[in-house]
Amino acid sequence: MTGAGAGRSRLVVLAGPTAVGKGTVAASVRAHHPEVWISVSATTRPARPGEVDGVHYRFVDDAEFDRMVAEGELLEWAVVHRAARYGTPRQPVEEALAAGRPALLEIDLQGARQVRASMPDALFVFLKPPSWEELVRRLTGRGTETAADQARRLETASEELAAEEEFDVTIVNHEVHAAAEELVALMTPVRGHESP
Numbered sequence: 527m528t529g530a531g532a533g534r535s536r537l538v539v540l541a542g543p544t545a546v547g548k549g550t551v552a553a554s555v556r557a558h559h560p561e562v563w564i565s566v567s568a569t570t571r572p573a574r575p576g577e578v579d580g581v582h583y584r585f586v587d588d589a590e591f592d593r594m595v596a597e598g599e600l601l602e603w604a605v606v607h608r609a610a611r612y613g614t615p616r617q618p619v620e621e622a623l624a625a626g627r628p629a630l631l632e633i634d635l636q637g638a639r640q641v642r643a644s645m646p647d648a649l650f651v652f653l654k655p656p657s658w659e660e661l662v663r664r665l666t667g668r669g670t671e672t673a674a675d676q677a678r679r680l681e682t683a684s685e686e687l688a689a690e691e692e693f694d695v696t697i698v699n700h701e702v703h704a705a706a707e708e709l710v711a712l713m714t715p716v717r718g719h720e721s722p
């Protein structure tokens with residue numbers, strides 16, 4: 527792990543392989559750190575039980591997603607797991623940063639690469655599972671996907687694990703709350719503890 531960029535940007539991009547628990551870590555940040563602004567992505571996938579439009583995602587149809595892309599409203603977007611489109615609305619990110627709030631994007635690797643190109647000063651954090659076996663266990667244990675979906679997601683995950691070296695910092699997700707606290711500590715460095 528290197529600390530390149532730590533303490534210099536208030537925009538943090540959290541990515542990592544599928545099923546590593548990015549969403550759960552972001553949920554823990556949401557629950558315990560109201561000072562952190564978390565982007566709400568637009569997606570064309572249908573809502574899962576318990577997901578609330580405008581809170582977990584903005585659920586849109588293909589025509590609305592097309593419109594957002596055409597009008598340049600998305601900071602980045604990608605087709606994830608060859609299944610649905612996901613994108614980060616640009617304006618709320620700019621407003622949060624302008625207001626001086628630490629801002630968090632929890633997005634896939636393709637999206638992180640796009641943000642790296644357009645906002646290179648952001649801090650890129652890779653969330654990694656303790657082991658491949660643990661990742662498989664988490665993915666198959668979630669129970670919300672069909673077998674075909676799971677196989678597709680595992681294939682994506684193995685490619686995504688190889689991307690760790692592109693990131694500024696790695697956090698190993700041994701335990702959700704600890705990982706979330708590590709992440710928030712990167713966004714709000716304690717005075718005097720910044721890297722030289």
Ligand code: 5GP
Binds near residue numbers: 544606636
């Ligand atoms: P899920 O469908 O399980 O909520 O999310 C699937 C994947 O989409 C996750 O890897 C998540 O990080 C990614 N994702 C969520 N929002 C965005 C976004 O706005 N942009 C991109 N590129 N990926 C996203």
